Amino acid sequence: MTAPIPRDLPDLPPIPGHVVLPPTVVPARAVLIPARRRVVAVYRGAIALLALTGVTIELLTAGGPPTTPLSHFTVQSGILLALVMLASARCSWSAHHPLPGALTGGALFYVVAAGLVQHLVPAGESPLFTAPDATTWQTAATQILHIAVPVAAALDWLLFTAPGRLHLRQAPVWLLYPLAYLAFSLTRGELLPSGAQDRYLYPFLDVGRHGYKIVLGNALLVGLALYALAVLLVALDHARPNPLHRPR
Numbered sequence: 001m002t003a004p005i006p007r008d009l010p011d012l013p014p015i016p017g018h019v020v021l022p023p024t025v026v027p028a029r030a031v032l033i034p035a036r037r038r039v040v041a042v043y044r045g046a047i048a049l050l051a052l053t054g055v056t057i058e059l060l061t062a063g064g065p066p067t068t069p070l071s072h073f074t075v076q077s078g079i080l081l082a083l084v085m086l087a088s089a090r091c092s093w094s095a096h097h098p099l100p101g102a103l104t105g106g107a108l109f110y111v112v113a114a115g116l117v118q119h120l121v122p123a124g125e126s127p128l129f130t131a132p133d134a135t136t137w138q139t140a141a142t143q144i145l146h147i148a149v150p151v152a153a154a155l156d157w158l159l160f161t162a163p164g165r166l167h168l169r170q171a172p173v174w175l176l177y178p179l180a181y182l183a184f185s186l187t188r189g190e191l192l193p194s195g196a197q198d199r200y201l202y203p204f205l206d207v208g209r210h211g212y213k214i215v216l217g218n219a220l221l222v223g224l225a226l227y228a229l230a231v232l233l234v235a236l237d238h239a240r241p242n243p244l245h246r247p248r
Helices: 038-061 073-094 100-121 136-160 170-174 176-191 212-238
Strands: none
Touching: 038 073, 038 136, 073 100, 073 136, 073 176, 100 136, 100 170, 100 176, 100 212, 136 212, 170 176, 170 212
């Protein structure tokens, strides 16, 4: 006759040398294998080529040292987008995981912001604004960098990326680059002589004409508008449908 089994069994001592790991949540990207999307890769490569074409034309037609056009926010954001698109094209061609949303979203944010500043801020003497005496090549560079590149990048985001990858906490981080650019532009203007051409790269940042009080007020208004744009970009990313979803 055997003894009855107790209802409450005491905890057994752990086995020596055996480590019990707590349960963890594995992200979906760690188990899902991305597919090759070569059409997307070709499209992103074309966006990179388009951005680099606009930058190259701007460098060749600037008529001065290359440091002047390279100091423009539009040119810098175009170079950044080209590098991001080339990396994204490689990921799509080789079936690698996509780049972080903070990086791709930031590159899109910068080129769209540059295009909006071009169209919404009154034009001045900056060579990247289409002036009446601008050459055909300068006008072409302006249209490429301020219209074609932002539209192409936005279409890539809407048609070939999964939604919900952008987050509100990324918006203040994206503004660090425009803030650093503001400091760079004002410092550059102070170091150049007062009569130098293109001393201030954008009319609303011209301290010599407006003074620091107005310039900083303009920068604050532009910064608030950029933050609103970043928030809108995040909201649209969470509201738009998934273009990669395939119905069963």
